[in-house]
Amino acid sequence: MNNGWEVFLWLIFPYICLTVFVLGHIWRYRYDKFGWTSRSSQMYESSILRWANPMFHFGILAVFLGHVMGLGIPKTWTDAVGISDGAYHFMAISVGAVAGVFTIVGFIGLLYRRRFTKAVMGATTVMDKIMYLVLGIVIVGGLVNTASGVVGHYNYREGVSVWFRSIFYFNPQPELMVGAPLSFQFHAIAAIALFALWPFTRLVHVFTAPVGYLFRPYVLYRSRDAHEGSRAHRRGWDKVDTIPRRPK
Amino acid sequence: MRVMSQMAMVMNLDKCIGCHTCSVTCKQVWTNRSGAEHVWFNNVETRPGQGYPRTYEDQEKWKGGWTLTKRGRLKLKAGGRLKNLMTIFAAPNMPGIKDYYEPWTYDYDNLTTAPAQKHMPVARPKSLLTGQDTKITWSSNWDDDLAGSTQNTHNDPILKQVGDKIKFEYEQTFMFYLPRICEHCLNPSCVSSCPTGAIYKREEDGIVLVDQDRCRGWRQCVGGCPYKKMYFNHKTGKVEKCTFCYPRIEIGQPTICSETCVGRLRYLGLMLYDADKVLEAASTTDEHGLYEAQRNVFLDPRDPEVIREARLAGIPDDWVEAAQRSPIWALINEFKVALPLHPEYRTMPMVWYIPPLSPVVDAVGETGEDPEHQGNLFAAIDKLRIPIEYLAGLFTAGDTVPVDRVLRKLAAMRSYMRDINMGREPDESIAASVGMTGQQVQDMYRLLAIAKYEERYVIPAAHYEDAHKLENIATECSLDVEGGPGMGGMGGMDDSFGSDPGGGGPDVPGRPEGVRINLLNWNGQGTPTGLFPGTPPATGGTP
Ligand code: SF4
Ligand code: SF4
Numbered sequence: 001m002n003n004g005w006e007v008f009l010w011l012i013f014p015y016i017c018l019t020v021f022v023l024g025h026i027w028r029y030r031y032d033k034f035g036w037t038s039r040s041s042q043m044y045e046s047s048i049l050r051w052a053n054p055m056f057h058f059g060i061l062a063v064f065l066g067h068v069m070g071l072g073i074p075k076t077w078t079d080a081v082g083i084s085d086g087a088y089h090f091m092a093i094s095v096g097a098v099a100g101v102f103t104i105v106g107f108i109g110l111l112y113r114r115r116f117t118k119a120v121m122g123a124t125t126v127m128d129k130i131m132y133l134v135l136g137i138v139i140v141g142g143l144v145n146t147a148s149g150v151v152g153h154y155n156y157r158e159g160v161s162v163w164f165r166s167i168f169y170f171n172p173q174p175e176l177m178v179g180a181p182l183s184f185q186f187h188a189i190a191a192i193a194l195f196a197l198w199p200f201t202r203l204v205h206v207f208t209a210p211v212g213y214l215f216r217p218y219v220l221y222r223s224r225d226a227h228e229g230s231r232a233h234r235r236g237w238d239k240v241d242t243i244p245r246r247p248k
Numbered sequence: 249m250r251v252m253s254q255m256a257m258v259m260n261l262d263k264c265i266g267c268h269t270c271s272v273t274c275k276q277v278w279t280n281r282s283g284a285e286h287v288w289f290n291n292v293e294t295r296p297g298q299g300y301p302r303t304y305e306d307q308e309k310w311k312g313g314w315t316l317t318k319r320g321r322l323k324l325k326a327g328g329r330l331k332n333l334m335t336i337f338a339a340p341n342m343p344g345i346k347d348y349y350e351p352w353t354y355d356y357d358n359l360t361t362a363p364a365q366k367h368m369p370v371a372r373p374k375s376l377l378t379g380q381d382t383k384i385t386w387s388s389n390w391d392d393d394l395a396g397s398t399q400n401t402h403n404d405p406i407l408k409q410v411g412d413k414i415k416f417e418y419e420q421t422f423m424f425y426l427p428r429i430c431e432h433c434l435n436p437s438c439v440s441s442c443p444t445g446a447i448y449k450r451e452e453d454g455i456v457l458v459d460q461d462r463c464r465g466w467r468q469c470v471g472g473c474p475y476k477k478m479y480f481n482h483k484t485g486k487v488e489k490c491t492f493c494y495p496r497i498e499i500g501q502p503t504i505c506s507e508t509c510v511g512r513l514r515y516l517g518l519m520l521y522d523a524d525k526v527l528e529a530a531s532t533t534d535e536h537g538l539y540e541a542q543r544n545v546f547l548d549p550r551d552p553e554v555i556r557e558a559r560l561a562g563i564p565d566d567w568v569e570a571a572q573r574s575p576i577w578a579l580i581n582e583f584k585v586a587l588p589l590h591p592e593y594r595t596m597p598m599v600w601y602i603p604p605l606s607p608v609v610d611a612v613g614e615t616g617e618d619p620e621h622q623g624n625l626f627a628a629i630d631k632l633r634i635p636i637e638y639l640a641g642l643f644t645a646g647d648t649v650p651v652d653r654v655l656r657k658l659a660a661m662r663s664y665m666r667d668i669n670m671g672r673e674p675d676e677s678i679a680a681s682v683g684m685t686g687q688q689v690q691d692m693y694r695l696l697a698i699a700k701y702e703e704r705y706v707i708p709a710a711h712y713e714d715a716h717k718l719e720n721i722a723t724e725c726s727l728d729v730e731g732g733p734g735m736g737g738m739g740g741m742d743d744s745f746g747s748d749p750g751g752g753g754p755d756v757p758g759r760p761e762g763v764r765i766n767l768l769n770w771n772g773q774g775t776p777t778g779l780f781p782g783t784p785p786a787t788g789g790t791p
Contacts, residue, residue, distance in 0.1 A: 033461035039485035040465050042338065043345045044377065054337040119345070119377035123482065202485075208464050210336075210443035214329050218440040222448040224498075224710065 009189065010174030014167055017196035024199025025207065038205040044119035052109025059102030063142065066096050071164045075157040088157075089149065096146045104139055111136070131201040134194045141187035154181050160188060250523040251547060251558040253567055254434065254454030254598055255497055255516065255707070256576045257506070258586045259427055260696055261604040262658070263513035266425035268292050268389065270505035270514075274429075277504045278491065283483025285351030285376060288388050289490035290505045292427045296404045296638065297391045299426075301347040304476040305590070306405040311341045312474030313437050313593030314530065322531045322594065324441055324472060332443060332468055341471030345482070349386040351376040377482075394423055406641040410634060422607035422635045426642070429505060430477040430490035431589065431597030432456050434521065434545065435530045438489070441472030447489075452710065453518075454598065455492045463487055474593035498710035512699050517574030517706045518567060519598070520547040520558060530594045535645035538591035545596070546581060549574070570708035575695060576600070583684075583692045585654045587643035602696070603643055603651055605658040607635040620666045622678050625659035657682045661696070664689045 028036065042049055070092060078088055111132065114120050145156075163176035177185060198204070274290040293299045307313060307325060315325040326332065326341055345351075354371035362369035375382035391400050401407065432449075436456050439447045446462035447469060449455070458478075465485040469478045478489050493503035497516075501507070506514035522545055529541035547554045549571035558568050571577065579586040579602065586600040605625075612619040612628045619625065629636065629652060636655070640648045660682040667674045668690075679689045695703060 034484070034486075036461075037463065037465035037485035040339075040467055040480070041482070042342055042467060043480055043482050046338065046342070046344055050338045054335075057337040118380065119375075122378055205464055208444065210333065210445075210464070210466065212445065213333060213443040216445055219436065220439055220445055220448040221451045223451045224453075 006178050007174055009185075010163065010177040011172045013189070014172075014192050017192045018167070020196045021198055024196075025204065028199045028204060036204055036208065037202070039123075039202045041114075041117075041120045041123055044123070045113050045117040048109050048113040048117075052106045052113065054106070055102050056106025056110055059099050059104075059106055062095070062099035063103055066092065066099060070157065071161045074165070075155075075161070085155070093146060093149045096149075100139075100143045100146055104143060107136065107139060127197075127201050131194075131197055131203065134190060134197060138187065138190045138194050141183060141190055144183050145187055148181070148183060152181065154184065156180070156184060160184055164188075249547075249554075249557050251520055251554065251561045251563060252454065252523045253452065253558075253563055253571065254519045254521060255432070255492060256454075256519045256574075256598040256600070257429070257503075258515040258576050258579045258600045258602065260511075260513040260515070260602040260699075261424055261426065262602065262606050263511035264292070264425040264427055264604075265511050266292055266294065266393065267510050269508050269510050270427055271388075273504050273508040274490075277493070279479075279488070281481075281483075282376070283481040284479070284488060286345065286348035286388070287479040287481065287488055289477070289479075289488075290427060290429045291388055292425050293389070294392050294394055295424055295426050295642070296397075296401050296407050296421075297394070298400055298403045300388050301343045301476050302386075303403055303405055304343075304474075307474055307593070310343070310471060310474070310476070312472060312476065313590075313595050314435070315594070316531060316533065320531060320533060322435075322527065324437055325474075326441065326468070326471055332441060336443060336466050336468065339467040339471055342467050342480070343470070343476065345377065346386075349388065349390070350382060352382050352384055394421065397421070406638060409641050409646065410637045422610065422632075422638075424604040424606060426601075427505070428475065428477070428589070429503075429599060430456060430473075430492070431475055431595065431599045432490075432492055433598060434523075434526045434542075434596035435594065436473075437593070437595050438469040438473040438478050441468040442466070443468055447487075450494075453492075453494075453497065455494050455497070456489065457491060457494070458487055458489055460484075460486055460488075474590065474595060475597070497707055500707045500709040502705040502707060506705065512704065515575040515579060515695075515704050517576040518549075518571040518708065519574060519576055519580075520549050520554060520563075520568070520571050521545045522547055526596060530596055535592045536647040538594065539588060539644050539647070539650055542588060542591060542596050543581060543584075546577070548581075549577065564708075564711055567708045570706050573706045575704060575706060578691075578695060583657070583688070583695075585657055585692070585696075587650060587654065589643060590645070591643075592645035601643060602658070603639045603654055605655055605662070608632055608655060608659070609662075611635075620662050622660055622663035622681070625662065626656060629655050629659065653682075657684065657692075660684070661689050661693055665693050665697075 042053075114124060114132070148154075159176050159180045163173055163180075166173040166176070177188065180188075271288055271290045271292055275288065278289055279287040288300065291300045299305060304310060304312075311326040313325050314322050317323050324332070327335075352373045352375050355374050356371045358369050359371055373382050373384050374380065391397065394401065432455055434454070436447070436449060439449060439456065442463075443466045444462055444464050446459045446464070448457060448459065450457065463486040465480070465487070467480055467487065469487055470476070470480050472478070478487050480486075481488050493501075493505075496503060496507075502514070502516050506516055525545045529538075529545045532538050532541040547558075549555070549558075549568055555568055559565070576586075580600060585602050587603060588597050588600050590597065608625060608628045609619045611632055612624045617624045633648075636648050636651055637646070639655075640646050640651045644650045660678050664674055664678045664686065667678075674686055676686050679686045684692075694700075
């Protein structure tokens, strides 16, 4: 069937990265809650951030939803409800293009301020730079694919999407990716790599998006006792007053 | 009635000499870290002045605190919940570092490493954000003592309300200091603007804290606090705020700003309040009514019904007793000389101020008249409309009546006590003219002027015995944590170190239950209660 490379790229590599993604988040949440933040640099510079950041984030949220649809919903389902291929593609490409342009313009704005505002550049870590690079590659790759959808004939919903789902069924079909155009392969590999990086970057903030705010009371009370008395303390966060004891 | 207790502070502004000791000691204790350079949990502003961060009181610009909707309901001034979430990617009302100041250091190295040269080497200022040379143009108290007032002070938002009538000429101006910490509000808009729910008010003492493990750096609270006492740490990406020195308060010690205050002008104590009435009071339609409304939320700790309800609410008896002795209660509700800072923000602040009489005294003094004579002072209070309107802009949403009343009381106390100090018969009519008895004036004098340590600070220690009970029934497995068995909180320390023999064994005489000795917290004075078997239990130990 496949040569070793292909099995590695479309089967082993995705599973390694997904494992890192899941375990990495668990590890980070457990041991680095303090580092779990968006690490905003708004304080240093806000005139570009003011438009670029919402643009990027709303753009990428739309892109994410598009991917949920494109990768998650089998073609047979949309066929079943009578959405023709043409209509689906027209919608996917037009909405996708708008979202993609938003994302990339916002992204460029953010990159620009990060590079050319000295304070922001000073607060940029190596991990940030790697993340920006990979994220940039993923975004550009995605845009290229969207653009190629206008002229090209490849129907990713019969290739990439099926392969993507097959990974989660634990019945991987790497051969489906072998036939995909190079640009799709490239985009997929970059995205998978990004997932592996995810837990070690500021991107973790995505998983604590505060939707609960809509439903909670305005003022929160917490008991000193309940909070501090019943919980074992992490190293570095020991209370001053008592010395943690071993279990009896 | 839902009784809750709140640690609160009152500052007597007449005594503040603007020395900034409080700010410095606070910074040493809490925020002398990189990323927190601009973070002053305690700052002291010269008023009139722009404050810190600059013009923070201009809520049309910063949108902090609450406002009333047309239908009279309370709403965050920055907007509703959906708007909060939709603006999360660029917090709309967050001050930039320039609104505080760009932190800097000096190139001290150059002083010792510069090669031999004709001119003295200098230590140039370097920005702590960029590492580059910088020009220092502003800082947390750049306008101290009205420095640069001709250029800056007209930006003072309160002065704008009063109507810009003050000329900044040396003889005509007035000035006082306003030390500020977080208000630990009863209706805190910071808590309400936090999308994550990382900020909370402690049930026991009302101290407002940020859970550093849960804060995600969304920054909405920074704009949400009208007093701008939420600070974004630009290194950690988390928000920090005044903690009311809770580790000190829990063991009955005053906050570090109070402890070190040179003017000894800070008072600390408990207030009991009815949590069910907070929202209603904060929604009072007339801004001028907010001061009274908040006063009515407080509960009289001597009222038997309040005591009963407090007990039902689980407030320990020694706390109720502390609330009865609370200097805060006396200053706010008995002598009625303390006023809230900006009640119009509707957050129900809990750090109150006794407005300064000094602008009045100074004005009288300058005329050559006797500044301790009640008649002169009263006349000056009537005449000095601008300082009084200004004070009202700070403390009573612009209503001059309560400010007037407080200043008259302070003036009366001055004249009344002068007679006593001069060995003359006190003039009861002076006390009566402000609706007090001579005894009340003397009590007030004792609290305000003598201001004994034990009377300024009435802080009941926290009840740890409950915490320990909980510790023993911890549901989480204590094996599965970092710092678990073999690691211990005190890495490598012998098991018996600090362990509590208090429970006693079959043949070990134990200390009374619930008493735990920790010498790390012992202040070195006397014998710690309960150290030896047979001594009575710690006062905090038995409710
Ligand atoms: S003063 Fe303190 S408690 Fe009140 S809103 Fe601001 S940060 Fe919150
Ligand atoms: S230490 Fe006391 S006197 Fe000095 S500035 Fe602070 S509050 Fe005022």
